[in-house]
Amino acid sequence: MSQKIEKSHWARLIQLLSQHKRKTAALVALLIGLVLAIVLLVNGQLEVGTFVSLLGLSLLAGVVIALWGGFSELKIFGGGIRLKELTGGAERGIKSLEEGRVTVYRQMLTLTMRKHGGASGYYDKRIPEFLLVIDEIKQQGLFAELSSQVDELAGQLLNQQQRNLTLMINPMTGEGISGVSVEQQIDELKGWLRQMEGSNVSSLSREGYLLYFDILGIIENLERLVDFSAGTHRAS
Numbered sequence: 242m243s244q245k246i247e248k249s250h251w252a253r254l255i256q257l258l259s260q261h262k263r264k265t266a267a268l269v270a271l272l273i274g275l276v277l278a279i280v281l282l283v284n285g286q287l288e289v290g291t292f293v294s295l296l297g298l299s300l301l302a303g304v305v306i307a308l309w310g311g312f313s314e315l316k317i318f319g320g321g322i323r324l325k326e327l328t329g330g331a332e333r334g335i336k337s338l339e340e341g342r343v344t345v346y347r348q349m350l351t352l353t354m355r356k357h358g359g360a361s362g363y364y365d366k367r368i369p370e371f372l373l374v375i376d377e378i379k380q381q382g383l384f385a386e387l388s389s390q391v392d393e394l395a396g397q398l399l400n401q402q403q404r405n406l407t408l409m410i411n412p413m414t415g416e417g418i419s420g421v422s423v424e425q426q427i428d429e430l431k432g433w434l435r436q437m438e439g440s441n442v443s444s445l446s447r448e449g450y451l452l453y454f455d456i457l458g459i460i461e462n463l464e465r466l467v468d469f470s471a472g473t474h475r476a477s
């Protein structure tokens with residue numbers, strides 16, 4: 242009896258899928274692209290920007306398959322697809338797709354906030370990934386929709402990178418960072434580098450050697466965040 246019921250359920254499922262072949266195919270395409278993108282990102286085989294592009298292409302493929310026959314033209318990620326005449330359903334699909342793009346990039350911004358450090362733990366690797374996503378957002382013309390979240394996260398990253406500086410000790414003098422402003426801290430870190438280079442970097446201890454390369458990255462992080470903040474304020 243149970244086997245008959247199970248077969249009946251499977252038969253209904255197969256019948257339902259066959260009635261909605263296009264939607265089923267769209268969902269399968271979207272899920273395959275999503276799973277593939279996440280697996281490659283987790284395994285470190287994809288950069289954040291590439292992950293976003295792959296996710297967007299999966300979303301595009303799903304919508305095109307689901308609404309095939311209802312488009313005259315669909316534009317996304319700078320490209321175009323010309324099909325048949327536009328219907329009301331396709332118009333709603335395009336609007337939903339545009340909203341989906343904002344959601345994808347909003348999630349990508351959140352994803353860049355995962356915690357991980359550099360060689361000695363002071364350099365925040367999240368900042369380059371965050372700025373890479375910002376570049377993608379600007380290219381897609383979505384910065385206005387995401388500007389409030391971008392500003393908030395940029396402030397959080399800057400504050401965290403500055404907090405990391407309070408834990409650092411100059412291996413040449415045994416002193417910490419005394420600068421308060423970002424500009425003062427950048428100048429002080431550059432002075433640390435000159436001291437370390439003057440005594441030959443290769444002669445430093447392992448901790449000092451790793452710290453040297455983290456300082457290089459920290460300076461770049463701070464300068465890029467300052468430039469980004471200044472550029473955002475000028476634009477506003």
